[in-house]
Amino acid sequence: MNEVKQMLAELEAVCADPKKQLSDALTQGKKCIGVLPYFCPEELAYAAGMQPFGLWGAEMQVNDSKRYYPAFICSLLHTVLEMGLKGMLNDLSGIMVPICCDSLKGFGANWQYGVGTVPVIDVAWAQNRRLDAGTEFTRAQFRKVLGQLEEIAGHSISDADITAAISVYNKNRAALRDFSAAAARHPEAVSPSARCAAIKAGYFMDRAKHTEALQTLTTKLNALPEASWDGLRVVTTGILADSPALLQILEDNHIAIADDQIAQESVFFRVDTPVTDDPVLGMAKRFETIEGCSVLFDPGKQRGNELVELAKAAHADGILWVMTKFCDPEEYDYVPVKRKIDAAGIPLLTVEVDQQMVNYEQARSAVEAFAEMLRA
Numbered sequence: 187m188n189e190v191k192q193m194l195a196e197l198e199a200v201c202a203d204p205k206k207q208l209s210d211a212l213t214q215g216k217k218c219i220g221v222l223p224y225f226c227p228e229e230l231a232y233a234a235g236m237q238p239f240g241l242w243g244a245e246m247q248v249n250d251s252k253r254y255y256p257a258f259i260c261s262l263l264h265t266v267l268e269m270g271l272k273g274m275l276n277d278l279s280g281i282m283v284p285i286c287c288d289s290l291k292g293f294g295a296n297w298q299y300g301v302g303t304v305p306v307i308d309v310a311w312a313q314n315r316r317l318d319a320g321t322e323f324t325r326a327q328f329r330k331v332l333g334q335l336e337e338i339a340g341h342s343i344s345d346a347d348i349t350a351a352i353s354v355y356n357k358n359r360a361a362l363r364d365f366s367a368a369a370a371r372h373p374e375a376v377s378p379s380a381r382c383a384a385i386k387a388g389y390f391m392d393r394a395k396h397t398e399a400l401q402t403l404t405t406k407l408n409a410l411p412e413a414s415w416d417g418l419r420v421v422t423t424g425i426l427a428d429s430p431a432l433l434q435i436l437e438d439n440h441i442a443i444a445d446d447q448i449a450q451e452s453v454f455f456r457v458d459t460p461v462t463d464d465p466v467l468g469m470a471k472r473f474e475t476i477e478g479c480s481v482l483f484d485p486g487k488q489r490g491n492e493l494v495e496l497a498k499a500a501h502a503d504g505i506l507w508v509m510t511k512f513c514d515p516e517e518y519d520y521v522p523v524k525r526k527i528d529a530a531g532i533p534l535l536t537v538e539v540d541q542q543m544v545n546y547e548q549a550r551s552a553v554e555a556f557a558e559m560l561r562a
């Protein structure tokens with residue numbers, strides 16, 4: 187158990203100081219590419235020998251970004267822009283910006299005007315992702331991104347390099363899935379905060395090294411004796427569920443995470459990239475199979491069906507929707523997805539979060555009341 191704690195602490199340390207990971211990569215002579223959510227082809231940067239560096243916002247107060255975005259834009263984008271404006275991301279050689287929600291559509295222009303020094307790589311992918319034309323569009327866009335990355339890297343990137351990078355990412359996704367399953371079996375050893383950190387660390391580390399760390403950790407978790415758990419188990423859904431305060435509230439209420447449908451977590455690793463002769467086509471085809479994210483075109487809201495299935499498979503006591511404040515796609519999804527959860531008779535709690543929040547007492551009261559209701 188001590189070894190498990192030690193390994194989890196190391197991954198928590200990575201998340202506590204991503205800047206150190208960035209400096210280490212730069213010291214090794216690597217160029218680093220910032221990657222905003224969602225579904226950017228970061229494998230292409232990896233294939234070029236560069237280090238993708240996840241930009242999922244930060245717990246901080248913002249000032250300068252308010253000159254570019256109104257207050258009612260999500261804190262994820264406000265805080266990434268704030269870091270850029272403060273020069274905290276000047277060591278990046280570029281940032282990938284997808285164009286998949288209204289707020290992200292303006293991000294590249296704000297960044298270019300306000301930060302300027304770090305070039306923007308626009309990433310478009312087709313919303314009609316199950317049509318051949320949609321897949322072809324995404325493939326062509328990813329090839330365009332590849333060209334920009336080649337310019338930044340200063341050398342060409344071969345299909346063999348891309349295939350190798352896809353393999354690294356697929357192995358990482360498999361390791362993440364195994365870890366998530368082991369963590370669900372051992373809530374006594376993996377707290378909600380530790381689970382989150384082990385997953386999130388991959389956005390700042392070399393993916394191959396992250397895979398090695400997770401595989402060792404999972405082996406040690408699987409070797410632990412079967413645990414009895416008298417707490418509650420929930421499935422989380424949303425964009426982000428990495429707020430230290432909220433995760434601590436779950437821990438305080440003896441609530442474990444049985445599985446998730448969080449964009450930063452399982453949505454990233456639930457499906458692999460298929461192996462195809464043209465590796466970029468495989469990356470585009472991966473879109474056809476991704477489910478459970480509000481930024482994806484999802485007729486009939488399969489997200490709700492998947493969530494219900496996840497909760498049933500995990501024998502969860504309920505679902506926790508971690509609602510990112512001012513996120514339009516999440517708010518649009520809420521009503522149709524909630525209807526499906528209600529129809530399945532699964533208890534749901536929704537807690538609104540914001541990376542600039544300092545007072546979590548309202549969230550604490552809601553979680554406590556939810557836990558009491560589930561235990562009754």
Ligand code: SF4
Binds near residue numbers: 263
């Ligand atoms: S999807 Fe939501 S959280 Fe993500 S960038 Fe857009 S508004 Fe922000």
